[in-house]
Amino acid sequence: MGFAERFREAAEAARAKLQEHGVIQDAAAIHGVHAVGPTDHDLDIASRAMALGAPDPYSLITHDEVVALTGIPVGGPSLTYTDDDLGVRFVAEDGHQRSWSFGVHAGHAVDADTPFDPVTWYEWMVALLGAAEAVPGLGDAAVYQDGMLYVRGAGRAFYVLIEAPDGSPANQWATALGRRVLDRFASGQAG
Numbered sequence: 638m639g640f641a642e643r644f645r646e647a648a649e650a651a652r653a654k655l656q657e658h659g660v661i662q663d664a665a666a667i668h669g670v671h672a673v674g675p676t677d678h679d680l681d682i683a684s685r686a687m688a689l690g691a692p693d694p695y696s697l698i699t700h701d702e703v704v705a706l707t708g709i710p711v712g713g714p715s716l717t718y719t720d721d722d723l724g725v726r727f728v729a730e731d732g733h734q735r736s737w738s739f740g741v742h743a744g745h746a747v748d749a750d751t752p753f754d755p756v757t758w759y760e761w762m763v764a765l766l767g768a769a770e771a772v773p774g775l776g777d778a779a780v781y782q783d784g785m786l787y788v789r790g791a792g793r794a795f796y797v798l799i800e801a802p803d804g805s806p807a808n809q810w811a812t813a814l815g816r817r818v819l820d821r822f823a824s825g826q827a828g
Contacts (some may be wrong), residue, residue, distance in 0.1 A: 665731030
């Protein structure tokens with residue numbers, strides 16, 4: 638029996654098991670959304686951002702860590718960015734059109750002439766929030782508001798963005814993810 642045949646048998650067994658437990662027909666079951674690979678343009682932007690001091694976005698947090706820390710079976714990472722941050726995002730949804738999104742974005746310089754200062758970037762970003770609450774014991778400084786957690790520590794500044802249905806423990810998830818990202822920076826796993 639070849640590899641392809643063994644794979645097909647394993648896939649059929651898994652499908653049968655899911656049907657047996659009703660997961661395939663269960664609209665409330667949460668499923669990871671498959672990530673779309675980055676385009677050449679996305680990769681060019683990521684390369685530029687990393688040249689300006691952004692860490693490798695895929696090193697910030699892994700799929701397995703997001704699943705373990707949130708309990709939500711997200712799909713793989715998607716590259717995401719703005720003018721001054723670079724990150725990854727993981728998404729899940731259910732059959733009721735509810736979705737969960739977990740993003741981690743690290744700040745970087747906007748151009749080669751302006752060195753990145755995590756303290757200034759953090760303070761500027763936090764000033765945009767209206768009523769953020771301090772999160773004690775997380776990095777050198779951290780604040781949370783409405784699914785957005787800004788963190789400064791380990792020589793970096795980053796944010797965690799949680800978008801989830803009402804009643805979700807977004808603050809708890811954001812803090813757990815933020816703590817893990819800080820650990821990755823401190824240990825050298827992220828960078």
